Every structure is written in C-alpha cells, then in structure tokens.
Amino acid sequence: IVKSMGLEQERFHDLRHSYAVVSLESGDDIKTVQTNLGHATASFTLDVYGHISQKMRQQSADRMEQFIRKVSG
Template sequence: WENEFNLVFTNDLGRPLNRRTVYKHLKKILASIGMNDCYFHTLRHTFATLSLQNGDDVLTVKENLGHHSAAFTLNTYGHLTQAMRRDSAERMEKLIQTTVISKNA
C-alpha cells in the first residue's frame, strides 16, 4: 500500500487513480442517469456554482475547493455576483419591509 499523498480515492495499491479510468467511469455514471457527457472538472465548477448560488460564503467555497485565495474563487466565479447581489437586495428589501411593518403594528 502506497499512499504518500494521503489521497481519498486510490487504486487497489493506494496509488493515484489513472485519469482515463476516472473519466471512463464518469461517462458510464452520467449515461446511466441520462446526463450528457462532461469532463470531471465540470463537476467541480458545478459544485462551486451551486454552493455560491445557494448561500455558501466565498471563504467556505474557497476552502472546499482548495483555492489559495478567496480572490481567486471570486475571479473564477465572478459571473455569479450580479445575480447574488440582486437576490441579496431582494432579501434585504423583505427584511426592511418586515421590520417597518412590525414597528408600525
């Protein structure tokens, strides 16, 4: 058993998986659930996008992805920020309206 990099997923001997093997299995899984073929790295981007869209803060996503800085994460996924700003503004508007209504009641 050789796992010098402390990997989670290894071959039977503890060594890194061959990328072609991983891709071959990914294609089978995607086909079995009716999804189009995609690269493994696409799943990483999908994870990051969904995390940010569903309220995870940038520092959490940065850590989950292993990025060296939050700035890198923001630069990579900056296209999401406009929609996130709009959603934030809508949430704040609801909060303000709720607070004003509560004070006036």
C-alpha cells in the same frame, strides 16, 4: 455513470463549477468554498467560479425588499 445520468456532454471539471455555484447559492461564504476547492486565494475562487445565478439575484432582491419594508414601516 455520466452516460446513465444523460450528461455525457459534461466534463468532470464542470462539477467544480456546479459545486461552487450551489455552495454560494446555499449561503456558504467564499472562504469555505475556496478551502473546499483547494484554492490558495478567495479572489481566484471568485474570479473562476463565482458565477451569479438567477436564484442568487432573486434572493438578493428579496433581501433588499425585506429591508426596505422594514425601514419604511
């Protein structure tokens, strides 16, 4: 399956990282991601899988811009 997708360089475990990042990007809270990955603590999930993507940075900047526009009138 991995070869047919052109991802033979990827390890199966890499899917967990991808899942965690996509879940966080989609707005899932860390406790949900922690539970879905089967970790004992949210801090472990954040330390190991809490990668910040460019999409997440842009979404954060967009939210802040909306806030500033709202309070600036």
